[in-house]
Structure formats: structure tokens, C-alpha cells
Amino acid sequence: MKENKYKYILLSLLFMFAVPTMAQQLKKASAAKAKSMISTIAKYSKAMSAMTANFTQKSSFSFMDEPVVSYGSMVYNAPLKLEWIYTKPYKYTFVIEGNKVTTKSGKHTSTMDLSANSMFKSISKMAFSSINGDSFTSNRDFTVTMYTRGNYWVGVLTPRSEAMKNRLKNVTIEYDPAIHNVRKIDMTHKNGDFIAIEFKNIKTSTHKTCK
Numbered sequence: 001m002k003e004n005k006y007k008y009i010l011l012s013l014l015f016m017f018a019v020p021t022m023a024q025q026l027k028k029a030s031a032a033k034a035k036s037m038i039s040t041i042a043k044y045s046k047a048m049s050a051m052t053a054n055f056t057q058k059s060s061f062s063f064m065d066e067p068v069v070s071y072g073s074m075v076y077n078a079p080l081k082l083e084w085i086y087t088k089p090y091k092y093t094f095v096i097e098g099n100k101v102t103t104k105s106g107k108h109t110s111t112m113d114l115s116a117n118s119m120f121k122s123i124s125k126m127a128f129s130s131i132n133g134d135s136f137t138s139n140r141d142f143t144v145t146m147y148t149r150g151n152y153w154v155g156v157l158t159p160r161s162e163a164m165k166n167r168l169k170n171v172t173i174e175y176d177p178a179i180h181n182v183r184k185i186d187m188t189h190k191n192g193d194f195i196a197i198e199f200k201n202i203k204t205s206t207h208k209t210c211k
Contacts, residue, residue: 026147026154034146037153037175038136044180045133047206051076051181057086058196074199076131096124126171130185135173142171152176152183166190180204 029037053074060067072086086092093104099115101124114121129135135157136144141164142157157171172186181202188194 025149026156027149029146029148029153033148037146037177038144038155040177040180041133041153041175042137045137048132048181048204049078050205051131051202052204053199053202055197055199060195061193062191074131078132080128082128082131096127130171130173131182133182135171136175149174151178 051074055072055074057070057072058067059070068089070086070090071088072084075081075083075085081097082095084094086094091105093102095102095104096114099113099121100111101114102109102111114124126135126141135142136155141161142159145156145158147154147156153175155173155175157173159165159168159170167190169188169190172184172188173182174184174186175181176183179202181204182199183202184198186194186196
């Protein structure tokens with residue numbers, strides 16, 4: 001029962017930020033442009049040591065009558081800590097640090113060892129790579145196709161493994177080159193379920209200055 005609880009929470013994390021990708025607004029980048037975009041993203045992502053942001057999350061699952069909108073803040077500290085703090089309509093904290101996942105709700109705190117479950121560990125890795133830019137630069141788990149949409153760069157990630165394909169249709173990460181950071185991450189579940197998160201008030205610190 002406890003494992004099912006964590007499974008739901010982690011799958012929610014995996015499918016967060018998801019909205020249906022509006023492909024008609026995307027313009028595919030040339031091979032040279034895509035290479036340049038990914039190189040730039042890798043450069044700034046590698047330099048980032050921390051990130052904070054506010055977020056708005058819209059969740060829609062098949063068992064829900066209508067989407068639910070939540071609000072909160074996110075804190076990322078490279079390389080292994082990611083914290084989601086929900087403040088409205090309910091208060092809830094979800095923290096991944098190293099191989100541990102900790103949830104806090106009121107006075108209740110629960111912790112699970114990710115290393116004991118390969119699927120949960122994979123989901124945790126996906127959450128980090130979406131924030132730190134590794135999803136663009138590592139093609140081990142996904143096939144990456146780069147696009148532009150207005151002033152933003154968009155990477156559409158298609159899972160390679162059958163196990164991931166059974167859960168996830170695609171991941172769309174929208175990157176703002178003006179601030180050198182991810183502003184949206186869209187994931188769509190195979191059955192059409194999605195969660196949508198948009199970041200605002202993004203602040204970052206770096207290990208070194210990028211030029």
C-alpha cells in the first residue's frame with residue numbers, strides 16, 4: 001500500500017508539466033541549428049548550481065471529473081536535490097535528495113529509498129534531467145528533435161525503451177534562450193493523461209560565469 005502511494009506521487013512527478021503539444025506552432029530546426037541550440041543549453045545547464053521558481057500546475061487524469069490547478073514553488077540544488085512545495089489548494093512538500101524521496105504533509109513525514117526500486121529511480125532521473133537540461137544533451141533514453149516556437153526553443157523527446165513507451169508518449173521541454181532556462185516542460189501519458197506546469201519568477205545561480 002505504501003509503495004502504491006509513492007508510485008502515484010512519483011508518476012505524478014514524471015507526468016508533471018504536461019499539456020498537449022501544439023505541433024502546428026512548432027518549426028523544426030535545421031541540423032546545424034539544433035546542434036547549436038543543444039550546445040548552448042548544455043553550456044548554461046552545466047554551469048547552473050541552483051534554481052528557484054514559482055509554478056502553476058494543471059493536472060488532468062482519466063479518473064478526475066475536471067482538471068485541478070495547484071500552485072507552489074520549486075527549489076533545485078545541483079546535482080541531487082529537487083524540492084516541490086505545494087501551497088494551494090493544499091500544502092504538501094515532495095523532496096528528492098540523492099537516493100531518498102521524502103514527502104511532508106502537515107506533521108506527517110515519509111521517506112523511501114529510491115535505490116530499492118529501479119522504476120522509481122528512473123522517474124527521479126527524468127525529473128532531474130528535465131530541470132538541469134540533461135534531457136536535451138543525453139540521447140540514451142530519448143530521441144530528441146529540436147524546434148522553435150516564436151522566441152523559444154522546444155525539444156520534443158520521444159522515449160526509446162519499450163518500458164518508458166508504455167507509460168509516456170512524449171516530453172516537450174520549452175527553453176527560453178533569453179534567460180537560459182527551462183520555462184515549461186510538457187509530458188503526455190500514453191493514455192492522454194497530463195499535468196501542466198509553467199515556471200515563473202525563475203532565479204538561478206551558477207558555478208561560474210558563462211560567456
